[in-house]
Amino acid sequence: MRVIVTGMGVVSPIGIGTDQFWSAAVKGISGIKKITSFDASNLRSRIAGEVAGFDPATFLSPKYIEQTDRFTQLALLAADLALEDAGGLGAYAPQRVAISIGSGMGGFATFESSALRKFRNQPVPPFTVPRTMANSAAAWIAIKHRLKGVNLTCSTACSSGANAIGVALDLLRSGRADAVIAGGAEACVLPLTINGFEILHALTTSSNDDPARASRPFAKGRDGFVMAEGAGILILEREEQATRRGAKTYAQLAGYGQACDASHIVMPDMEGQVAAMRGAIDDAGMNADSIDHINAHATSTPLGDIVETRAIKNLFGDRARHIAVNATKSMIGHTVGASAAIGSIATIMALHTGTIHPTINLDEADPECDLDYTANHAQQKHPRTGLCNAFGFGGNNASILFTTLNEGRD
Template sequence: MSKKRVVITGLGQVSPVGNDVGTAWQNLLAGVSGIGAITHFDASSVACRIAGQVKDFDITQYISSKEARRMDTFIHFGIAAALQAIADADLDNIAGLDKTRVGVNIGAGIGGLPSIEETARTMIANGARKINPFFIPSSLINMISGHVTILKGYQGPSYGMVSACTTGAHSIGDAARLIKYGDADIMIAGGAEAAICEMGVGGFAAMKALSTRNDDPATASRPWDKGRDGFVMGEGAGVMVLEEYEHAKKRGARIYAELVGFGMSSDAYHITAPSMEGPALGVTRALNDAGLNPDDIDYVNAHGTSTPLGDVNETNAIKLALGEHARKVVVNSTKSMTGHLLGGAGGVEAVYTAMAIYTQKSPPTINLFEQDIEAGCDLDYCANEARDMQIRAAISNSFGFGGTNGSLVFKRFEN
């Protein structure tokens, strides 16, 4: 069976560095940090009091305030990013669009944790009869996709994947396969998260996974730097419109990049500690799916979380997968500016990877003050300044708790 080509025709994102793609991209290229003191709740009792929060976001630009009150914030972010991507792709103006062949797959790693936390407090204080009747649908992960299909009348596949911090990448890769094998013409896919609440931050802090550089939030996320001391939580959503190439060509759509490869793997090792072989296998499978060799890759948007173990492990995995060519590849971590969006990370980072290819620019890894070469972090991490460069093909990596891995390969579009 001949697989169909999949191209990217629309992008949308909400993140700590901006509430639309244009703003976020300019801030990323300028090395602007979106990380600051937590204001969503009183974090004085938590070891980590910093995060990458979304700022000045108004959900009523997208849906009514009445509807918004019935949803957790992660659904708000997912809807906003999806509607941005749909508008960017100009899907509403396609004459005769067959909506039975348009689907949505937008997932989350944790889902409605703030709603769960608030509801638990309400129930403990006032009893189960005081639970909001919209509590369950406000916190279900697949409800981002559900709301988008209702808003737009799309009757194709509708689901939401859950695979921790690999969610966004898995959602995009799986959605692309539906197009490749003819089950849909268009898929809106990505990931969202809004878990910056007392339970979310407290839970990760209890694992000692978070940075405690509370006095200097803008430099707290330091991928591959000697001073890195844990990741910084972020929030938001990243969504892209995936479209079958002939369908996009027929309507004269703008094409950002082509999604040519998707690889998944499991570490089968530990629920939180990574293995080198698992991520490397995911990258290798993505390259095989793309029909590309390691030396075809120019850029990697890394998982790059700023943890002492994770950064070394990913560097070694890239070396294992790409061999000697790894030393010629530009690797960066946009998490140095956005923080770690958990289930939304793979979505925003896929959007940024498509933009890197489209603009032929790599954003920097900021806060790389002293590269941790002694630990093995010895690749080109595009330290502190954006770079104009040739990007023929690029990889976006995402890894998650449970040892789940996902890698996407994007290629500069050619007819």
């Protein structure tokens, strides 16, 4: 039994919809700009990857807008786009369509604004709790589309989206669902969130006057990541049933690996990353020599990019230098719980089109980052297999493996 991707929807700082997103990614266009959603003048990091042109009123009723946080609205639009791309899931009973969404922060915009109102002795909006809860995105997707199957939320920091997609794979394999809407959403370009990451010295503070150059994974002199928002959604189905309903197909979701460092709450650990990648490859019934492409976690932090490079070299040995690695975050920044969902769409499109998008801003690589990172220009490599990595706070490491439809096990 094979699980395949039949639809995709993305809402990102470089485009809404897969076509816009992928066109910009291949061209190496940056979506990082000065923050416009609030006054960031008192922050040290005053840039972010915001979704331009996003207006929930164009696809949601006033009732939905009142009752949903921005991260839920991003997820709802991405789900709409994915379902449209897949031709709908009306062939399935509503009880057999599951939803699995990842979010690291949940409705943090609502939390920040309601907390501020409380501290100022102002009335707190009545939907504060349901807007804030992390599972609200998955719940509202179900409500909007009347889907009554398994409804789950993964919250494992930056690996949330990857784990949500991995859980979807398990649901389909186990027979608990016939189709799954899976991915991640995040909207934490917010004063408190950015300040909190600043205090951890995780964000870049040196490129406020040159935002497009701010996110530079694997580059010499990088000093942190750029906060971003967005959502990515996949429609996943069993191949036999998808074929029966005449669905188009993008790729196979072949494997999922997950491992915890159990060593530090925020610092990355090479062994956990190796274990997650190896787990995905083993789960797919493949071997390390089969991997052509890696969409790296690659946030642009000084330590993180080095540790991921070491993990890739540790697992793949001499072959590591022949694997085409890239970093979607170089263009869109770090969308936290949505990052692996958006990265998965980039990985799938690399398999589907044969093109690997560039890692931009990589004029001079860190001496300890010495792999093929697809620097600055897209490459026609025609990969047949691709890993998407996601490594989060709490030592939560996840890796998901996609293949072309003529690769992987049955």
